[in-house]
Amino acid sequence: MASTENNPFKSTLQTVKIGAEECRFYDLSKLDAGKLKKLPFSVRVLLESAVRNCNNFHVLEKDVQNILNWSPAMDASVEIPFKPARVILQDFTGVPVVVDFAAMREAVKRLGGDPHKINPICPADLVIDHSVQVDVSRSADALEKNQELEFERNKERFAFLKWGAQSLQNMLIVPPGSGIVHQVNLEYLARVTFNEEGLLYPDSVVGTDSHTTMINGLGVLGWGVGGIEAEAVMLGQPISMVLPEVIGYKLTGKLSQLVTSTDVVLTITKHLRQIGVVGKFVEFFGPGVAALSIADRATISNMCPEYGATTAFFPVDLQSLAYLRQTGRDEEKIGQIEQYLKATHLFRDYNNADQDPLFSQVEELDLSTVVPCCSGPKMPHDKVPVTEMKADFEACLNNKIGRKGYAIPQDKQGAEFPFVYEGQEYTLKHGSVVIAAITSCTNTSNPSVMLGAGLLAKKAVEAGLTVKPYIKTSLSPGSGVVTYYLRDSGVTEYLQKLGFDIVGYGCMTCIGNSGPLPQEVGDAIEKGDLVACGVLSGNRNFEGRIHPLTRANYLASPPLVIAYALAGTVSIDFDTEPLGTNLEGKPVFLRDIWPSRDEIMAVEQQHVVPAMFNDVYSRISKGNSRWNALDIPESELYAWDEKSTYIKNPPFFQTMTKELSPPPGVKDAHVLLNLGDSVTTDHISPAGSIARNSAAARYLSSRGLVPREFNSYGSRRGHDEVMACGTFANIRLVNKFLSKPGPRTIHIPSDQEMDVYDVAMRYKSEGRTAIILAGKEYGSGSSRDWAAKGPWILGVRAVIAESYERIHRSNLVGMGILPLQFLPGQTAQSLALTGRELYTIDLPDTLTTGQILDVKMDDGRTFKVKARFDTEVELTYFRNGGILNYMIRRML
Template sequence: MRDAVKRLGGDPDKINPICPTDLVIDHSVQVDVSRSTPTALRDKTQRAGGGGGGGGRGGGGGWARGGLGLGEASVEDRPTVSTPGSKAGPWRRPERAQWREKRLGASANIDSNSSPSTSSNIVSRDSSSSNGNNNSKISSSNNNRDSNSNIPNVSARLATSHDESVERSEKKPDDFITAGTPPTSSYSSPLSSTLSRDASQPHPHGKGETAARLWAPQQAAKGTATSLGMLQRTGLETLKKDTRSEGFVGPDAPPTGDSTPTASQREMPTYSEARSPIQPSPSTEFGRLSQRMSSVEMSTTEEYTRTGGQSDEPSTISVSDVGTSHSTAIVLPDQSPPPSVLEASTPRTTPPTEPSHTPSSIFNRGATTSVSLSSTSGTASCCSCTPTCGTSSSLQPSLTTPVSSPAPNSLPASSLSSSSSPSAAAVAAPLQTVSPRRPCAVTSGPGSSPACAQCPHSDFRLQNKQCPFHARLTTRADALEQNQELEFSRNKERFLFCKWGAQALHNMLIVPPGLGIVHQVNLEYLARVVFADDGVLYPDSLVGTDSHTTMINGLGVLGWGVGGIEAEAVMLGQAISMVLPEVVGYKITGTLHPLVTSTDVVLTITKHLRQIGVVGKFVEFFGSGVATLSIADRATISNMCPEYGATTGFFAVDPKSMEYLRQTGRDEAKIALIEQYLRANNMFRDYNDASQDPVFSEVVELDLSTVVPCCSGPKRPHDRVAVVDMKSDFQQCLNNKVGFKGYAIPQEKQTTTVPFLYEGQEFTLNHGSVVIAAITSCTNTSNPSVMLGAGLLAKNAVEAGLKVAPYIKTSLSPGSGVVTFYLRESGVTDYLEQLGFNIVGYGCMTCIGNSGPLPEEVGEAIEKGDLVACGVLSGNRNFEGRIHPLTRANYLASPPLVIAYALAGTVNIDFETDPLGTNAEGKPIFLRDIWPSREAIQKVEKEFVVPAMFQDVYSRISKGNKRWNSLEAPASDLYPWDLKSTYIKSPPFFETMERELPGVQPIVDAAVLLNLGDSVTTDHISPAGSIARNSSAARYLAARGLVPREFNSYGSRRGHDEVMARGTFANIRLVNKFVSKPGPRTVYHPTGEEMDIFDAAQLYKQAGQTLIILAGKEYGSGSSRDWAAKGPWILGVRAVIAESYERIHRSNLAGMGIVPLQYLPGETADTLKLTGTEKFTLDLPSELTPGQLINVKVGDGRSFQAKLRFDTEVELTYFRNGGILNYMVRRML
């Protein structure tokens, strides 16, 4: 657009967002890797941590891979006092202390360079996405990872004993002691550290802040968190085989500087019961170490050189040789530098814990195996008890942040617990299993059998029999890191373009890859509810370039999705225009059955409202039943608004909204102001008070007690199926003729079975076999109740001995790092991973079609048997061809049901009568045996979904990651187009544009490119998934020198019109009445030849022929995909005649200058006997009015009238200008 303004003589610098704009890069990640092989795991144990996945910190540090590599997070984000094995970095800049104090209060905030999936430490960062003068936010969609930044000068005041403190000066960024990032359990953070507050010592600068006291790792006092601070020097000759705990590569020491702890470096409120006091370290003198890091493909080498004292050659140490004594801290010898490389032993997974099939008893289990960080190599230690683990590395209890009930603003620390009594440990974590104590090496001697009853360290309990160190060496981290590495390498050009926009355009915030899905980020962080602007308060509002922007309606913010074209105009100052809608009141009463989830509710509402018909209307929910729904439940219902067709699905603000703002860490003063403002303006609702119910255009009602567990499918989100009817419904779909509920499979072929070999085992596929099971999308992954429910179901399934078949492509893609945090802290991540639900990325992923390839053997079996294979996902859309080309049936379900169907391996099952499988004893296990109770889920949610979790994740919202921060965007006002790029290309929309306004001309003798039926979605028009090898786009890319593995997806190539034009109507499930089979084919009428749609469009363009499209009901339903309008425009389409339109797509057509016409009531292409082979002339008068009737002449002499669906004068203005983009350019001249 800037180029066009300059070409036409205007000032390109005028092209800037006039309102603060939040661009969140989210849903582009593809699930290339869902599970990793043992070989891959072994390889990754020695790889660099490098990427560190997303998780809401913009990616964080280097342990997302789960191996022993050294992280590459931002130096500014590294902890001042690191945990054993983590990088020590500078203190936070003191000038930010007041902001952190205000934001986080007294909650501890020691930073960590690992992502929330690997650390429970919090960092505070002022990352406000906009200022007080915001009047709207614009959110845009796409995904990725890590963290990096410059190193500031730092200072710290270090207390080395009760009575002695030492001040040191830090001048250079590399003059501080560093160490590798610790691996941590997927369900715990065993190596966390904090600073303990000493109120008796004044702040050295007289600012009232407390000095930090650093402690040795022994026993913590009640109410304090453990920390590892100044290291003891005991004169040992060497580090090797003596002073290490898992992954620790160097001394844990603070920077040697005149450092003052800021307000955020304070004692963390902990989850723990009482611990014995941690004894302070004796005074110690440190030489300063400088660090140089170099990453290589399979390992990261970290070299330490002492800058004060004698230096020796770096040594190498194996984790299996490492041990740490309980009675001493990690020891740095006087003369020996730390080693440069860690070598990990091959991880070996332990058997699952004993099964328990009584959901109600899950939370009444005691503590688990008592463990010490000792080595079998002869290191002195207290306890010889070790986890069931393939190496001799074990965990020292005193290095762990204890766990107990969270304070209101507490940090979600480790799930590992310690206490001074067994009873205390038993209640410390909800997912524990009592195990007998092992002998104590100190009290009983080696080989003795008495229990460790008197050992002061024996009360330290581990949640799972698997060592937390090796629990981190999982397929989850490997899959996540691999997907993110692939994503960044594929989309580097796109990210550069976004980064250029951030520096070239004013008033724009780019939220880097890896934070999460835009809607969840908005709900948890960006949304204000009420704005404050120079003393003026007004309600928050939002438009977003994704149809599920409506999710924010659940928090009481009015917002909806618009096309990307319209969003661009809003950013540049154009107002939103719309016809005043009807408001339908949806009254909710009653309460939910204990087995029913919010997903079941929203699927029920979706079917109900689709039947009623609310397209283009506002829906507002009210009634006493709303009061029983959490904000997450309401957001789930609002999120699916596009699926039931409304513009918004609104919930007014009530006390639960205020509770949610507190839970997500919003400022208390702002929360009070929001409530005061809304009450003063009668906008604060009490859903139990019927006198407050508004007056609506229409009222419909739902009794929550009538809702039952259900799914939706196999081809549309509003085709709801009760779970009890699933087996019979699927069988009926096989019998029905081809349609939204049918496949027309002959009776003799319905029992087809195809055997195949996968990883050396024989399996079989049938009709209904599940080959994709994905917990994904913004709809459900933002809801703790269903996510934790899925985790608890996974736990019960693992304990019952159930497994998911390895050929099923399972994945877990959370909407934000917060989800990763509470899944890990509650202890369920490990169980999800054991079933194959590894975290593969943060974004829409499978829901948007980025499911990635199926195993080759599976794909061949499906094609060989022409099977109706199935995908089950917790997404919001399941249109044909969207999820995967080979899954002809796709069902939407709650996260727990996704796991249930994955365990069953088929949707052709009745859970009431058919077992999921059998345990080791041959006992059948039914779904009812492992389904968690609502009370169990609520207990875990209350304990682990806490404000500090949200504060931690979003403290890095604008920080980015190493890869992102390493990108150097062009420093120019105009983007320097690379003519060789296949990702970014100057668009053709302004090539023929002139300064003068063109007049409206009739469309004469237009040919029909496509003759389509009902419910043609934007996925049919402009798919976002993988580029098929036999497609027009593939041929174009191959001609440019790319090989198939470099094709990427259509969604990733939206910046290149040549690829997107060839991808228009490229969906393999597109049904065109001109051809006999589904697919991206049509007929070129002048010759009668069948060919690819793009090729036919090119022939029409060469002949100078204008094109139109004929369609049925709900044309353009689904995603608010602007390329579904841009693509047809490039092909030469200038009008569409349909029975009805989805709101956003109709708006996009108007914005591109394509005429949307609608058949009159009772008329269709069939009733008018239109075959599509005719020529059409549209008599468009020079003076148009919204909604007027247009005369359409058919080439054979017939004619009919159609309604012009330009609904406002503004849309007519756009059309007269040739589209909204041309209109905005002319405004800038």
């Protein structure tokens, strides 16, 4: 808990009696009530944290004044510290965090310190949700079989996490099979207000997953950070950030009866991407917000990374308190939350315009204008109204290769490829749906769209409609509560009849854990060179993410997922073309079976009740039989197993010293990759299945594993060699050195084409470092620490890009990689950089934030770049070789 003794703002500390308890809190209105009422609510949370943690060391008095003086016209480079109340992790990103803690303990011991000092100081929760795959679907035992396979494949890493749960203090680990991290956070882990020994303060959170933003729907300020940045927060360090612009997004009007919250978020995502909100806060206000449920708001906040903002905040209101009651939270605690937030001007009435604060910019959406839509085929912000889906897909076949194009020759666009599946002949063509997944926290946390899908399934079955058996259908709820209300409302059996059996509780198809397609389907797609489709209720549809064989992937609401599964194609006009025929041979259109919002709400009010949440979450800490059977000896230091291909002591700290040396700069470096715009962390960081012809497969084979034992990259995130092999291994990576996409590059001296990993290792053996050239928005997408750790292991010491996504740039700094930016108007192309030059970048001893540096090439040319260190703290981390190296030196 922050000490009040040396706090210069302790005079603002108030004591009140709430119920039977004496509580204290910092009254922000005593700073300047007039200024406070003009601040966006999200900025008020930053202000409270600064006031509470002010000690004139980590947080200075001037930091508090800077936040209090926030205004729409403020300087865009004001740096502030922020200490979140807690950290949340999922297992893909959480395993390397725990590995780093274990490795840091090892390093501290080697350097003569006390390893037990390495513990989370800030509370941390880790939910194991990313490891389960859709290996089995369309069967009653799919859930059990998938969970069994999950444990089989991941027993070693689960055992490691259980060691972490026992050895590391102040850390809760939620066992596998419990749900998706963001839904568990929303329904169970969120405090809304902390009560620490009688001191009240707002809940806030950073997480190692970009969709941590989902919690903003409940009025908890939170966003995704890199794993290494999260580890620093866990070790008591504040986040250093630039005081953000805050975009006010006003919602008015009322949704039509045919529209879902998914349609709303896809509309907002496209709108805000067009406006440009990268690095900014978005805060929602207006009377339209009051009519949205917390689940609807959470859906909008969940996709914040897809429109590029740091966070998407809905201040706490009466709806928030109603949600806490619905999810079984303690009534006394809810009363305390309400009284505290009202007393500190953090409680919102969306119908009261007098409470509207000032914003940097205001945008508006009339909810009545929202229409049913999807998004795709390759980017989440490419919204397509359902009425235009057929025409849009056909246009994509014609368009040149890009985010909206496949360049399919005109004479091949009508191609059909017959195949036999389970003794019956079917035909695939461009646009055929082969994956239909109700998945992802974005939508499975929202009873309205889940029950909407259930009601649509019921009407479809009653009309005699079916889903073709070769389509891989699946339902992966974000928590056990979903199973309860689907069953109690009587729709489960109809979902099952259409093939939407529950296959697991976790982040499955949306993260790429879609499992294999039937062999016959995969063969038909490849032989026919078809643009096959996935339709999922997720938040990401980047190339190569969902499945290597689905070149087009569309985000859609759960009811629309079922609709496209019934249709069997995305190339359909629902207004004029039927889904099929009923038992009497008459056509059945989508409008005939689509449930209205009122119909859905009536079922939700009856069947989504607190008892469900209480029952599910009362069992969450008890684990399950497989988890409980893991027998882990207690120890301060982890016993590394040299034979392991899952967990390995990483190289990050093994040669570090107590003493600090100046950062070396870059000398005669080769360009490892010459990349264009919108290279995502999906392109950089290992994800999904391990291809049999990949560098990672060769490494695992050398360790005696056979292909069926390879598992996924996500499951092996605790092993640095596997992850280095898989860095830049995405089959859709476009490297300007080569004529076609793939995980390959050129070894410049020999002009030999090889896997990226092999070229990097060859440069290292030759004593060369490497750099990367890139275009705009380098590193957009999920907050993946391996997107920075992997390149570091490959010998990459600098990236020169036109612009960066916020989280990835921060991660590069956290690993000691130099983030450089072309000057405005300049690009690799305008500077005539071929990427075959040798690059030298000297770093001055007096390196400052935003400094302009010279890049020298071996052909005698020079150009200037901007060093993208945005804060002094980032410079400190870089000088130490990374954020964790800095923390180890501090501990010593």
